[in-house]
Amino acid sequence: MVGTRWENATMTSTYDVLLGRLQSAFDAVFEGTDPVLRPSDRGDYQANGIMALAKSQGVAPRDMAQRVLAHLDLAGIAEVEVAGPGFLNLTLTPGFLDDRLRALLGDERLGVDSMPERTAVIDYSAPNVAKEMHVGHLRSTVIGDALARIYRFRGYRVVARSHVGDWGTPFGMLIEHLVDLGEATAMAALSIGDLDGFYRAARVKFESDETFRERSRQRVVALQGGDPETRRLWQILVDESVAYFAEVYAALDVTLTTADVVGESYYNDMLDDVVTDLAAAGLLVESGGALCVFPEGFTNRDGEPLPLIVKKRDEGFGYAATDLAAIRDRVDHLHADELLYVVGAPQSQHFEMVFAVARAARWLPASVRCEHVAFGNVLGPDRKMFKTRSGETVKLIDLLDEATQRAAAALAQRSHDLSSEERHHLATQIARAAIKYADLSNDRQRDYVFDLDRMIAFEGDTGPYLQYAHARLRSIFRRSNAPWDPGAATFVLGADAERDLARALIAFPEAVDAAMATLHPHRLSGYLFDLAQRLTTFYEACPVLSAAEPSRTERLALCELTARTLRLGLSLLGIEAPEQM
RNA sequence: GCCCUCGUAGCUCAGGGGAUAGAGCAUUGGCCUCCGAAGCCAUGUGCGCAGGUUCGAAUCCUGCCGGGGGCACCA
Numbered sequence: 001m002v003g004t005r006w007e008n009a010t011m012t013s014t015y016d017v018l019l020g021r022l023q024s025a026f027d028a029v030f031e032g033t034d035p036v037l038r039p040s041d042r043g044d045y046q047a048n049g050i051m052a053l054a055k056s057q058g059v060a061p062r063d064m065a066q067r068v069l070a071h072l073d074l075a076g077i078a079e080v081e082v083a084g085p086g087f088l089n090l091t092l093t094p095g096f097l098d099d100r101l102r103a104l105l106g107d108e109r110l111g112v113d114s115m116p117e118r119t120a121v122i123d124y125s126a127p128n129v130a131k132e133m134h135v136g137h138l139r140s141t142v143i144g145d146a147l148a149r150i151y152r153f154r155g156y157r158v159v160a161r162s163h164v165g166d167w168g169t170p171f172g173m174l175i176e177h178l179v180d181l182g183e184a185t186a187m188a189a190l191s192i193g194d195l196d197g198f199y200r201a202a203r204v205k206f207e208s209d210e211t212f213r214e215r216s217r218q219r220v221v222a223l224q225g226g227d228p229e230t231r232r233l234w235q236i237l238v239d240e241s242v243a244y245f246a247e248v249y250a251a252l253d254v255t256l257t258t259a260d261v262v263g264e265s266y267y268n269d270m271l272d273d274v275v276t277d278l279a280a281a282g283l284l285v286e287s288g289g290a291l292c293v294f295p296e297g298f299t300n301r302d303g304e305p306l307p308l309i310v311k312k313r314d315e316g317f318g319y320a321a322t323d324l325a326a327i328r329d330r331v332d333h334l335h336a337d338e339l340l341y342v343v344g345a346p347q348s349q350h351f352e353m354v355f356a357v358a359r360a361a362r363w364l365p366a367s368v369r370c371e372h373v374a375f376g377n378v379l380g381p382d383r384k385m386f387k388t389r390s391g392e393t394v395k396l397i398d399l400l401d402e403a404t405q406r407a408a409a410a411l412a413q414r415s416h417d418l419s420s421e422e423r424h425h426l427a428t429q430i431a432r433a434a435i436k437y438a439d440l441s442n443d444r445q446r447d448y449v450f451d452l453d454r455m456i457a458f459e460g461d462t463g464p465y466l467q468y469a470h471a472r473l474r475s476i477f478r479r480s481n482a483p484w485d486p487g488a489a490t491f492v493l494g495a496d497a498e499r500d501l502a503r504a505l506i507a508f509p510e511a512v513d514a515a516m517a518t519l520h521p522h523r524l525s526g527y528l529f530d531l532a533q534r535l536t537t538f539y540e541a542c543p544v545l546s547a548a549e550p551s552r553t554e555r556l557a558l559c560e561l562t563a564r565t566l567r568l569g570l571s572l573l574g575i576e577a578p579e580q581m
Numbered sequence: 582g583c584c585c586u587c588g589u590a591g592c593u594c595a596g597g598g599g600a601u602a603g604a605g606c607a608u609u610g611g612c613c614u615c616c617g618a619a620g621c622c623a624u625g626u627g628c629g630c631a632g633g634u635u636c637g638a639a640u641c642c643u644g645c646c647g648g649g650g651g652c653a654c655c656a
Binding site: 036038039040042046048051052054055061083084085086087128165167168169170264287288289290292298299300301302303306307308309310311312313314316318319320322344345346347348349350352374376377383410414441442443445446447448449451454457458459460461462464465467468469471472475476479480514517518522523526529530533536537539540541543544545546559580581 | 587597
């Protein structure tokens with residue numbers, strides 16, 4: 001068996017092993033036929049490609065099945081059975097399962113292979129300077145971070161970019177407000193995270209005080225003109241805000257660092273070149289006083305060509321210019337092979353247009369994958385945008401605190417011998433899991449209803465449930481006093497619950513693949529929940545520590561693999577797996 | 582008006598053209614002298630409507646109905 005594909009250091013997933021063999025057999029009958037391989041509960045996988053091929057060749061499906069089977073070599077891997085109108089049901093052999101599981105025991109990566117090194121720039125989170133991080137930033141931050149973790153694990157060089165709003169006309173009033181307050185007072189207010197209060201106060205003055213308004217306008221001019229003192233004051237706002245964002249990221253256990261926070265202003269010096277080069281490429285058109293590009297295929301409500309405004313009538317740059325500059329920077333200087341933008345769905349047309357222009361300008365080679373990873377809204381129980389009862393946006397940090405308190409209260413009722421400090425830390429881990437998992441277990445493209453009660457209820461399809469499943473497993477190893485030798489494990493899988501669990505364990509790489517290929521983390525969370533359910537079923541049906549050898553070692557090995565799979569899978573979603581809870 | 586997106590069980594959601602459409606919650610009923618009951622087992626109901634493509638459609642296409650979003654200088 002040594003040297004077979006599935007025993008290589010970089011393991012090929014079971015799906016890919018089967019697909020390779022099937023593809024050869026189908027190709028032998030008719031080149032280029034898709035075997036249509038799917039996971040199945042009839043056997044372990046099913047290949048559905050026979051029917052289509054039989055139809056196109058005018059052959060009876062059953063006869064076609066025989067032709068393909070004549071070329072199909074799955075010896076030692078799976079048993080094949082022709083069923084129904086021509087399905088090929090594949091059942092993995094005991095020997096294959098045993099080989100796989102033993103290989104997983106010795107594989108830190110649990111069968112997930114590393115890809116050739118590529119660079120991905122993932123744009124996510126993107127709060128605004130001098131504005132609170134609220135639920136509107138939750139999805140971008142959580143989804144983007146999960147994708148970043150998955151990509152890193154697959155061997156990518158990931159450059160994270162939190163494209164914060166740190167430029168534009170509001171900064172005139174914000175800086176003037178800072179001047180009014182005095183730097184020390186302003187910094188104090190910002191450093192405790194009262195960003196919204198600061199912003200609101202500036203806004204109120206701007207709307208009610210003509211003098212202040214005029215000062216603000218002049219301040220914008222000074223800022224854009226590079227006045228050193230103005231830039232210094234602006235930098236205070238940025239630095240204080242970024243420091244605060246870093247606190248929120250840490251509280252959420254998000255991997256973004258201050259180095260990843262690269263605001264819009266970073267691209268300011270590149271904007272003139274964007275305009276110059278678009279003009280040189282013959283793409284720039286003046287329209288209504290603005291400099292625009294009209295990418296093909298976009299129309300406005302009157303059916304006329306829709307412009308991407310690069311430079312506004314007032315000489316200011318539109319945000320499209322910044323996005324275009326960022327693409328150039330990320331392709332040319334960061335050497336990105338992939339660009340991902342984890343930004344809300346309402347921006348989809350904007351990104352389509354920006355990408356189209358970047359392609360047309362040849363700034364975005366065909367070899368670079370560029371995608372808008374769009375997501376839906378977070379809704380409240382009333383199915384409208386999630387707000388507090390009084391109609392305010394909900395601060396992320398408040399949300400986390402609320403969840404932490406509830407988790408701590410639940411822990412307190414379980415009579416643990418935890419110190420209050422340990423309990424608080426654990427409550428934090430559970431709260432983060434609850435909030436992140438709730439987000440990551442929904443299809444990101446759809447809106448979802450935010451319901452803290454449900455996500456932290458610790459019952460059902462929740463983050464805490466997965467953490468609990470992991471903690472139970474770790475508990476087994478804590479209680480096991482007799483040593484065990486993983487290398488001695490042989491997987492007989494005599495009980496249905498054992499085999500069902502084993503099937504899921506070897507499918508972990510497929511789940512990671514699916515999440516990454518589709519940029520849908522919920523493919524992974526769905527897998528993990530399924531795994532946890534199989535585990536608890538196994539756990540009820542199969543005693544571990546009290547089992548006689550060799551079953552005890554086999555079951556301990558299944559527990560070990562499941563615990564590691566849960567821990568690794570959760571970590572790829574940015575969720576911790578405590579040892580006990 | 583055009584474009585995008587969504588419509589699956591009472592509620593919240595999965596379903597990569599395949600066989601009897603699945604979870605969780607809620608309901609009802611079982612299971613802790615036994616490795617953690619935050620658990621397990623059992624329990625009823627459903628693909629918005631109408632066409633089409635296909636051997637086969639919740640899935641792809643068209644139309645309609647309904648929700649959400651976008652459509653020139655805010656980012």
